[in-house]
Amino acid sequence: MSTSFHSRVVGQREARARLSDAVRSGRVAHAYLFSGPRGVGKTALALEFAALLLCEREGAEPCGECVNCPASLALRHPDLHLIYPLPSKKAGSTEDDEREFAAVIATQNAALAKDPYTFLRPAKAKDVRISLVRGLIHHASMKPYQARRKVLIVLQADAMNTQAQNALLKALEEPPSNAYFLLTTENEGGLLQTIRSRCQRVRLAPLSSEEVADALVKSGVAGPQAELAAAMSGGSLSHARELSRDNLEDLQRRVIAFLRAAAVCDPVELRKVTATLLDSDQMPEQTALEFIGLLLRDVALSRIARNAARHPVTFRGFEDRIDAILLAYPEADFDAAARAVDVSADYLARGYTRDFVMFALAIRLHEALGPRTKSSTKQTRLDHA
């Protein structure tokens, strides 16, 4: 029906239908909380919904043609206010700092308007400044300039600190008429219960691998690479995009070599393999860990689902390797292995040396995978949590 508008939201048909229904039937709540894992389209959907709320025609989607749509889609509408985590203000901030700050916001907004799936927190951005939250509340109290409504968006709302969240409470409960708050978060637990309780919640499910792969191919990623990235992404488009920057097939090979060395736990071989694994201009170790985790999951699931109708693997075409691992390590404790991988990822995030982390992981994996002599010990071990 609309001619100039192309939705950038991938999938999420149900949530979109629900929101446009609300607009059509005139039952728009004054506060929405978009939650769901990273990269499933919370920001994309929130921005599109904002445009829809500001659009003159109030159709099923923003028309893209009225006075409001182009401006709101470009995030330059006077009735659209958008805040997100930004670097904290220095104590004696000069005019230059402020100008720089404004520049950061401008680039950030432009990037968001262009592609809502690649929102990156600006460097050193820890939380949503309380001054911005207060500003947002102030904006909410003003009459709309141009559209019929005002839309106030907080991206990554869980990054508001306690003061900021509390300051928002009253406005969120009984905002001035025609003011609408949209919050997004990956981590509902990071929001006060009092905040969550004041919002209508829109939960977004992970995208299907097909939807992700499709979107990737459309943006120019090669087919096999796109499929691998989609399979690994767990339904997150943003994540799939990051993944597709590494050469996944190559990484896959190196990871397998690493696992093989880890299983034997030969230090010399391990050092060599770790070096090759980490030898890349990108930072592939988190991806590598993810890969190991997913592979372990595949193997663990395959062990119990050997004869099940469907083989629920992340990596298709890997069934042989999985069977080989299963045969080699009949006693493997995949739970411990998965935990080891997870811990390693945490260490990396905290800035431990990569070589050290990977080495430690190799030893842990060796322990978890290595065949055990006593079969009875393992099973009852679970008992003693």
Place this chain on the structure above:
Amino acid sequence: MSYQVLARRWRPKRFADVVGQEHVTRTLQNAIRQGRLAHAFLFTGPRGIGKTSTARILARAVNCPNMESSGAAEPCNECETCRALLEDREMDVIEMDAASYTGVDDIRRVIENCRLAPVAGRMKIYIIDEVHMLSRSAFNAFLKTLEEPPAHVIFILATTDVQKVPATILSRVQRFDFRPVQPVDTAPYLGKICEHEGWPAEEEALWLIARRAEGSLRDAEGLLDQVVSYAGGKVTLQAARETLGVLPGELLAEATELLVSNSVRSVPAYLEQLALRGVDYTQLLKDLQSYWMDLIFIKQGLPVKGRVDVEIEQMQKAGAELSVEDLFRLIRLAERLEDDLKWSTAPRVRFEVSFVRWASLDRVATIRDILDRLGTSTGGTAPPARSEAVAPPREAKTPAAPQSPRAATPSADAVTLDTLRQKWPEITAALRKRNQAAAATAEKSWVLEAFDGRKLTVSCTMPGKFATDSMKESFAHLAAAIQDVCGITPILVAGAARPEAPQPDEPAKPATPPSGDDLFSNFMSRFGGVEIDPNQAREPK
């Protein structure tokens, strides 16, 4: 006028409309009737249960001129004062957002202004919402005024987080604790809303919403809003399930069934279903824990709050094969995983792999049953074993002599009392690694009394309650040690203390008086001390 969500449209306007807080409203109404209203109140309790609403009702009731004539201690909501208040244009009731105005200056302004007489009504009422966010100095500046405000002023503080309010404030106010609204109250209330709004509603759907709201009426209303707009003006169970992203009882029941039965093959399908729904794994783990906890309650014949009968039946079916112990173990496992997920970068992988492991745990239960059976069969030969129990296992003091002539080599799987006794030196060695003091007393004075395949009775040869108690305190370590050596985790039970004459192979000990010994071993186990021979210790000098 733009659309208002249910929670705002249905904000209670009279005390009688406040749901589930009779203990507060009745007290307040009586106080009003008797003219014994305090000058400062604190309303606390979780989110969305009526704190702010009650504060506003109280504010109206105090100033409403028709109140006395009505005799019901309710605001009339029709007079000029009440209407002004409802429309938020009343000068004598000041609602302050303490989370936005946190500073000492903001409070000073309140203090100054409250000295002025009310404009129209009898009283001037300050509602200070989210009061926990006031700064420390703001709280302190407030103290004097809060204690002795002008006669025409009432302060009503409201907060969800009473911990953050200083004790000096708490002692100056009349505190009312609002309770979470029980589903029993919520569901009929939602029914009332639906009736008024003209939405046909299914009872079960309302219950589902009520439960999901977790004690908050505002949450319940928000969810109802969502369901109604999804289903187009009616409330059906189907719609409620689909919109709320609820983990319906079935999902939890299915998880429980998968963990009990041998149908591990259906686990992958189940996990896939979860992934497709975009389940929040932390939330799922929380739900599972409370589900299992309730199941334990049901199994013990205790009442379970907030679950409908249908669901309880379903729970009973799902958990029929689980023992209370199994449930505790599952809860513990879920709890630990939930902890891990807080910092995990791959929650889905962690959950799935762990769930697979739990699902294969059921075999442990079956092995246990086998052990049970083995235990009862050895129970037949228990009497001779018991007679041997007098001979303390500490005879074999060095691990170098693990083979005791009287015991036949046990089969690898079945652990019997004899095996345990035979391995006692190894066990104490393993115990030493965990807790030296416990190992020292164990070697000296613990006797393995009886073992039925599951329950291991251990008694202490040292007299006195101290010794037995300290032994009990070390049971966790002992169980772990036995686990290390024999691969089983028996349930440890303390047998009756069996004061014994000191064994001939320990002639050096009697030097210490028995009571001192008690104290000594107790000290050792409590503080993890190591026994040192005083003679040896002195040698270096």
